Amino acid sequence: MLNLIFSLVFILSAIHGDSNAKPKSIAESFPPGSGSKFLLSMADGTSANLIISIASSSSSRVAVEYYFSSTDAPIELWQQFIIEGAGTARLRVAEGYIYAKELKHPERIPKDHLTGIDETEINEFLFSTSIQSAEFRVGEDVVQVPAGQVSAKRFKKQREGATLEYWISEQASPLGLVKLVSKGPKPEQNYTIVLGSLVKNVKPKIDPSAAEPLSATGRGFLAPLKKR
């Protein structure tokens, strides 16, 4: 399950694009404390809660915090990523942090773990432009999720042999994701994510200034990231 969460880190935050809308500043688009609570169900019956919230935002960087809790095992995990270059064509994950109850302090994720995250991948999903979104748009549906009923744009794309179908709505800002269905030949590629609720005024768990170098225990929480 944790491996899946790591692979989802940068595909969950699909931002809707509206070419007619007046461009918002980064701080306006990503108000600190706002985010979404998702319910994740695997094909094998296991499930988890995943909360993605904006820890902080400035004119050029956004800190995104992920909180994961399994409903099947006593696992809780927090991650925070600082993404630089927001609002430009070139994005990069500048810093990464991890925290779990088993760790005394938050710990820094080494650069070598961050470089495995492909920039194109981030561009596709996080802060995606209207042009990129339009390429994969296949329709518009009224979607019923635990958070409520919402009209959402439907997108479909292939990723590592799996078919991802996802629904994006401006009403689910700032992340936009309402529902995601992944189907593929590998067992871990079969899962569904639905919006449980929007969240606001979330206080970030991880304080980057208190972070320490990655310990052996902390490394155990890091799934190997793919190198390209």
Add this chain to the structure above:
Amino acid sequence: MASGLFLSQLLFAQTPAELAETVKQLKKDVAELRQEVQALKAQRMSPAAGLKTEDLNHRTFDGAQNRQGFGQGQMSSEQREEMMKKMESLKKLLDERDEALKSIE
């Protein structure tokens, strides 16, 4: 409207090619109508209805109040109080049941 026109064309089509063209137009018409229905549905859902939103009141996402599915961690004082009330209520019910059983015996 357009659909009526196409329907008459469908009824009086003379050749397979005419028929195919009319069917194609009808399909396009249906697709446009579907889009209109979706747009109307979207309009009907007012933003006021909105999506469910949880206000964390500047708390972090941890602790028993935010967990679902497993019971580790500390409970908040409100939850503890609520749990105590439920336990007292349950104990009272059990006592009443025991009394009732004794009276039957």
